[in-house]
Amino acid sequence: MTGFEHGVPTDLPTEEQKSYRSHAEVLDMLGLPQTPEDEGLRSTPVTADEDSVVGARVREARSRARLSGSALGEKVGLARDQISKIENGRRRLNGVEAPAFARALGVTLGWLLGQDESPRMALAHRLSRGANGEEAAPDGLPATQTRALTVLEADRILSGIVPVPPARVSTAGRKLMTEAKAELPTHPHDRAHAQREGRELALKVRRELELGSDEIGDLPALIEANFGVDVVLSPMGTAVDGLCAHSGDQALIIASTDFTEEHVRFTLAHELGHHIAGDPRDLIAEDNAQMFSSDSIERRVNAFAAHLLMPVVGVKQVLADSGLTPDELAAGGFRAQRVLGRLMQRFNVSLAALLVQLEEMRELTHDDVNRLRGELQVTRVEPSMARRRLSRSIPPVGAPLTESACGVVRPPERLLNAALDAARDRRTGTRILAALLEREDDEALHNEVMAVADEAGAREAANPARPSRPRRRANRG
Incomplete structure (x- = not known):
């Protein structure tokens, strides 16, 4: 006893x-x-x-x-x-x-x-703590979490002033997420299962969203239009590549733009994989080493990102059209470099990501990939000038990333539009807008917003058939 x-x-x-x-x-x-x-x-x-x-x-x-x-x-x-x-x-x-x-x-x-x-409150509480859930001082939080908290606070304030539409979930997106959560295990059994599950999930996304086999041009807009996610891009250093945070109907994907455009795109696709697969963690904050760790969940979402950005059918088509033999590709000579550059250009990916995908497709061996990664310095062939359009102006929103992606700021489109409407209707000042755009030139920002508002007012005055909105004195404070 x-x-x-x-x-x-x-x-x-x-x-x-x-x-x-x-x-x-x-x-x-x-x-x-x-x-x-x-x-x-x-x-x-x-x-x-x-x-x-x-x-x-x-x-x-x-x-x-x-x-x-x-x-x-x-x-x-x-x-x-x-x-x-x-x-x-x-x-x-x-x-x-x-x-x-x-x-x-x-x-x-x-x-x-x-x-x-509320999902927003629950997510904000989680983001205000350290990565392991422990209490943390505000100045001790990673930049990605601090930025996420700023966006959630802007959402809260705007929702009390103007109608803010909820994050969008398309019919196809809801179907994909529901099926993935029901079918995918929390942890893949092994590397082979992880690779297969990630590949099959990417193929489903491409098929349901009718993406074909080409590059996804505007990845942030695609994510926001289908999966109930607010996408945030911001220069936040290189300590953390990206973050996925979701609670109930509230979800954020954030990527640091102190990396190349190709790196940012892979980070976005990687974090999207966590969200679609229903990762039970409410906060996933990762650096490059964590993203490419041997963890089975990370292997699955990396396979998802690779196949989402570089569909096998499209890659095989470029290789076939080039007439390049497998031995020539593995040798990494001049012709191989031209073809690799063309693939990087077509799918807007880095050399490292492309080589990993070619290994996954068994076009290259693991030893080939390690050797070529050290030997080659392949850049894009004739990079598209269209990628240079994104700036800090108002808008564009949802435009393609810049060539370097360094310093790009992109708030969630639904919040930016709501903040613009509130400022142009003189229901708020420009501080919320400035916080979303990370701009400190308050006077210039105010002038830009009011110039657009005045133009809209002039058009309304010239067309009496359209009811005009009441104008209030601007509050720039």
Whole structure:
């Protein structure tokens, strides 16, 4: 029989005795009985529904944070079996434990205890914490998370001033996401499964969206039009390549544009793979090493990105039209470099990404790829001037990325349009617009916006059939 001393099982290991003692002290503080069966925290018929909701949310948040039951137990000072009982609704959280669980899981206490929370609020709370869900000072957050919080705050403010349309989900996009979440396992079984799942998902996206076998010209606009995602591009350094954050109906994909255009496009496609596949984590922030790690999930979304950007049919067509033999391609001579450059130009990808895809297609061996990556410095053949159009002006929005992609700022199109409407109708100043565009030249921005508004007003005055909007004094503060 187990012995007890002051309510502590004496035959437990020392560390478990410490955890149990701390728990017993909490029970004593709350005036609850201290028994071997932990009767005071057992779920009862009266509390069963509430305990079930809390337990389900603990399990959901733990899954999103990719924590095992033991790991969560270590964070909150409970054994794994206690975590299991809580998640299954057989054990209650007391008043001291609940805040500890919320902190450990990176969620609000209200959400954990079953209160409804807007997706925007839930996502903002998660983004305000570190990558591992721990509390973090604002100046200690990665630039991608800080930028995401700015966008969410702009969304919140604008929604109280003007009608802001929700992020769009097309019929095809909803079908793709629903099927992917139902069919794809959380973790692929191995590398082969990961590669196949990513490839098949990309083929489905191309087929459902009728993309054919050519380059996706405006990838940010395609994502926003189909998958309920706000896309944000901004120069945020090279410490983090990109971020995918999603909670309920709120989703953000962010990419740092302190990389080449091709790098940014691959990052966007990679993060889109996380979103479509229903990655249970609410925040995925990655640098280049994490994106290309041996993790099976990362392998799957990398395969997705490669096949989305470089469809096999299109690549094979260019190779066939070139008349290049497999040996010539592997040798990497002048003709091979011309063909590689043409492929990079057609699909707007980097040499590194193209070589990986050629290996996946078995056009090159792994050794060929490693050798060519070190030997070749292939650039595009006759780069398109159309890619140089994107600037910091208002608009264009959703235009192709610039040739270098360095310094490009692109806020979500729906928010930019709402901010422009609010400013031109003189319902707000230009501060929200400036925050979205990351512009500090407030006077010039104000003049640009008002010039467009005045032109629109003149057109309305010349056409009485069209009702004019009421004009208010501009608030530039």
